[in-house]
Amino acid sequence: MDLRIFTEPQQGATYDTLLAVAKATEDLGFDAFFRSDHYLKMGSGDGLPGPTDAWITLAGLARETRRIRLGTLMTAGTFRLPGVLAVQVAQVDQMSGGRIELGLGAGWFEEEHKAYGIPFPKEKFARLEEQLAIVTGLWETPVGQTFSYDGAHYQLTDSPALPKPAQAKVPVLIGGHGAVRTPRLAARYADEFNIPFASVQDSERQFTRVREAAERAGRKGGDLVYSSALVACVGKDDAEVARRAAVIGREVDELKANGLAGSPAEVVDKIGRYAEIGASRVYLQCLDLADLDHLELISSQVQSQLA
Secondary structure: OOEEEEEEEOOOOOOOHHHHHHHHHHHHHOEEEOOOOOOOOOOOOOOOOOOOHHHHHHHHHHHHHOOOOOEEEOHHHHOOOOOHHHHHHHHHHHHHOEEEEEEEEEEOOOOHHHHHOOOOOOHHHHHHHHHHHHHHHHHHHHOOOOEEEEEEEEEEEEEOOOOOOOOOOOOOOOOEEOHHHHHHHHHOOOOOEEEEEOHHHHHHHHHHHHHHHHHHHOOHHHHHHHEEEEEEEOOOOOHHHHHHHHHHOOOOHHHHHHHEEEHHHHHHHHHHHHHHHOOEEEEEEEEOOHHHHHHHHHHHHHHHHOO
């Protein structure tokens, strides 16, 4: 079971804070550092000092880390033109020495689009499908050949399809709860399927849908990595769990029901239930980015048991 650290910087974080978390992620033996792609805070809190851009952040971290994988859950398709995104991701992959993974989603948070003047199209899923075709198509085009695409939403003519990533194939993550279109898209383009903030039962149903869609598309269901993203709130005792829950504005009982909360033993047991349905990777949503002791506890008393 791979454990990855997943951050939500739109809630309030500087680049230096994210760098500290990424370095702790690396030093403590976690597999990867991922971040969301949002420009506006959600819920309570002031969001200060303001948002950071996902791919600018990852470019910086690519040069300041050496081992961990780096990526997004999920890059918002509404924020970026697919040709430009392919260039950005390829360049950051080169900067990292081949450690980048691209999670790409349709985009959903209308308020942040209004706040920063970003168009919010009505039909987002069809755009996402074209974006995936373009990004992967550009990367797959042999050097010296060109790539063209004539879609309903995007048109490319004789693109040199450069630059190329350092990796032969940048892993593509697709995720979500949709019962039909999401599994179909994952079956066609994804190396990993992620379901965020879902129960064991709901995750199992969605994993089954994706496996079946992959089989229909001519792939083996086991060709994909299956992963979960869950909020983490771990403490060495009940008092520490309650303190950490209070800091992020959540209730302990709710966190235990919907996330990975409680003692290390409780969290290991719950992760095991996700492993039983086929998840081989968990993204730990860590909301208090100043609490590096939380990461150390998870490393020493959760990750060690899973290993």
